[in-house]
Amino acid sequence: MTVALHDGTDVIASSSQVDARRHGELLLPAVDRVLAEAGLRLDAVTGIVVGIGPGPYTGLRVGLMTADTFGLALGVPVHGVCTLDGLAYAADIEKGPFVVATDARRKEVYWARYADSRTRLTDPAVDRPADIAERVAGLPAVGAGALLYPDTFPNVHEPEHVSAAALASLAAERLAKGEELPEARPLYLRRPDAQVPKNYKVVTPK
Amino acid sequence: MADEPLVLGIETSCDETGVGIVRGTTLLADAVASSVDEHARFGGVVPEVASRAHLEAMVPTIDRALKEAGVSARDLDGIAVTAGPGLAGALLVGVSAAKAYAYALGKPLYGVNHLASHICVDQLEHGALPEPTMALLVSGGHSSLLLSTDITSDVRPLGATIDDAAGEAFDKIARVLNLGFPGGPVIDRYAREGDPSAIPFPRGLTGPRDPAYDFSFSGLKTAVARWIEAKRAAGEEVPVRDVAASFQEAVVDVLTRKAVRACKDEGVEHLMIGGGVAANSRLRELARHRCEAAGIELRVPRPKLCTDNGAMVAALGAELVARNRAASSWDLSADSSLPVTEAHVPGHEHEHDHVHEVSKENLYS
Numbered sequence: 001m002t003v004a005l006h007d008g009t010d011v012i013a014s015s016s017q018v019d020a021r022r023h024g025e026l027l028l029p030a031v032d033r034v035l036a037e038a039g040l041r042l043d044a045v046t047g048i049v050v051g052i053g054p055g056p057y058t059g060l061r062v063g064l065m066t067a068d069t070f071g072l073a074l075g076v077p078v079h080g081v082c083t084l085d086g087l088a089y090a091a092d093i094e095k096g097p098f099v100v101a102t103d104a105r106r107k108e109v110y111w112a113r114y115a116d117s118r119t120r121l122t123d124p125a126v127d128r129p130a131d132i133a134e135r136v137a138g139l140p141a142v143g144a145g146a147l148l149y150p151d152t153f154p155n156v157h158e159p160e161h162v163s164a165a166a167l168a169s170l171a172a173e174r175l176a177k178g179e180e181l182p183e184a185r186p187l188y189l190r191r192p193d194a195q196v197p198k199n200y201k202v203v204t205p206k
Numbered sequence: 207m208a209d210e211p212l213v214l215g216i217e218t219s220c221d222e223t224g225v226g227i228v229r230g231t232t233l234l235a236d237a238v239a240s241s242v243d244e245h246a247r248f249g250g251v252v253p254e255v256a257s258r259a260h261l262e263a264m265v266p267t268i269d270r271a272l273k274e275a276g277v278s279a280r281d282l283d284g285i286a287v288t289a290g291p292g293l294a295g296a297l298l299v300g301v302s303a304a305k306a307y308a309y310a311l312g313k314p315l316y317g318v319n320h321l322a323s324h325i326c327v328d329q330l331e332h333g334a335l336p337e338p339t340m341a342l343l344v345s346g347g348h349s350s351l352l353l354s355t356d357i358t359s360d361v362r363p364l365g366a367t368i369d370d371a372a373g374e375a376f377d378k379i380a381r382v383l384n385l386g387f388p389g390g391p392v393i394d395r396y397a398r399e400g401d402p403s404a405i406p407f408p409r410g411l412t413g414p415r416d417p418a419y420d421f422s423f424s425g426l427k428t429a430v431a432r433w434i435e436a437k438r439a440a441g442e443e444v445p446v447r448d449v450a451a452s453f454q455e456a457v458v459d460v461l462t463r464k465a466v467r468a469c470k471d472e473g474v475e476h477l478m479i480g481g482g483v484a485a486n487s488r489l490r491e492l493a494r495h496r497c498e499a500a501g502i503e504l505r506v507p508r509p510k511l512c513t514d515n516g517a518m519v520a521a522l523g524a525e526l527v528a529r530n531r532a533a534s535s536w537d538l539s540a541d542s543s544l545p546v547t548e549a550h551v552p553g554h555e556h557e558h559d560h561v562h563e564v565s566k567e568n569l570y571s
């Protein structure tokens with residue numbers, strides 16, 4: 001979970017924590033902290049940038065819902081940035097090709113190929129590392145997904161996790177160039193597990 | 207009255223994205239987006255489908271509620287949200303939205319209990335809740351008997367289902383009868399043309415040694431399914447209307463009998479019925495009848511306020527503001543098993559001060 005404040009030129013404050021199960025609790029206090037560090041209030045913000053995944057759905061929704069609602073309350077635009085693009089950007093690789101891979105759990109990775117840190121060549125996808133071994137053979141790889149599967153990704157580059165600072169910097173750069181950013185909608189890549197749990201809808205504590 | 211608290215409430219504990227706005231005990235807006243159609247083919251609510259739908263529906267539904275109420279977000283005195291109980295992922299979407307909205311607007315945030323909200327919504331229909339009030343909450347998720355002396359601080363569980371919720375039994379019987387999902391409305395419709403005494407289905411937990419206020423619908427469900435299967439196995443036509451009426455009668459008989467008994471035992475003169483099953487016409491009728499006979503005043507909100515909605519959350523939020531209850535802190539979490547004894551989730555001391563600081567600045571500037 002990562003929050004950053006960007007003034008169009010530089011990141012002026014940021015905070016990152018790795019705690020996958022407590023996004024819902026940690027995000028707002030982190031926003032509050034980052035703003036306090038910069039001596040600003042949220043209404044000073046002129047735009048919101050949010051990682052749209054791919055990534056774990058629960059955390060993804062916490063980020064997107066927070067960004068959406070900030071946008072509504074403040075009347076400012078909300079931009080999406082593909083999370084893999086943020087990692088590619090932060091890796092700062094001028095000459096590719098290379099791969100970004102994050103942990104998709106269930107023994108799979110979210111991944112895409114890049115020509116350089118600003119140019120993605122393939123749509124984000126979710127696959128088993130062994131199934132894409134041929135397509136990524138010999139390429140350097142970035143991200144926690146690459147670290148998890150050294151057989152498929154022997155040559156791993158920093159960073160391991162995406163940062164809001166990188167997402168904001170990339171977005172600021174693209175917006176300055178007049179480029180369109182993706183809609184702030186989640187990239188789920190998998191269909192929902194369409195299983196009704198056994199005690200579905202039971203919300204009364206027993 | 208203009209000085210009554212103006213509160214926006216967000217509810218996402220199950221498959222309805224609800225945003226309501228109330229001023230004191232007056233309903234100003236009740237916007238609901240439902241993902242029930244997306245769940246229908248699975249025969250029940252799929253949590254991931256519900257969570258995805260909440261995310262998409264939230265901002266448009268907030269917008270719709272504000273328009274309907276004709277108020278500006280700046281004028282709100284607080285944002286209330288269901289903190290639990292409910293589906294964890296679904297709750298989290300609503301809690302995230304409420305926190306971000308409250309924070310961005312500089313308003314206090316109130317995490318509230320879903321069940322207490324179901325009770326409090328009656329204030330929008332019949333005015334201030336009598337203290338004490340007995341509440342029978344029945345839906346696809348709950349079957350509870352609760353006694354409240356102060357809806358913001360004292361809700362006592364007297365009884366609950368030990369297996370299925372009443373609404374679940376409706377869904378399952380509708381499925382056995384091939385009537386689709388959700389089962390409540392369709393069973394109600396068929397039952398109107400059937401004979402409620404045609405088949406003597408069992409009344410769960412009504413023996414002399416059984417717990418007086420607990421419910422059980424699992425045995426009834428099995429008995430009805432067996433009865434239908436026996437008919438089919440014998441090559442006979444299933445009398446759908448009579449089955450629906452007799453099953454429904456067994457459910458509402460037990461619900462109303464136990465609720466009235468609880469009122470008498472506790473000396474409580476007011477009974478409110480809420481939750482989706484409170485829309486059932488036979489439940490309303492039998493409850494009216496039995497309450498009249500027992501000298502109990504019955505309060506049942508209109509069906510739209512009985513099902514999950516944001517107005518009920520706003521109603522409880524407004525009551526919290528009116529009674530000066532502590533706001534929640536920014537690290538409020540969604541709690542899928544929040545106990546009903548916690549009507550709301552006040553923040554920790556130090557952060558609570560901070561919430562108040564922010565809100566004061568913006569509320570009166």
Ligand SMILES: [Zn+2]
Nearest residue numbers: 345347481514
């Ligand atoms: Zn409910």
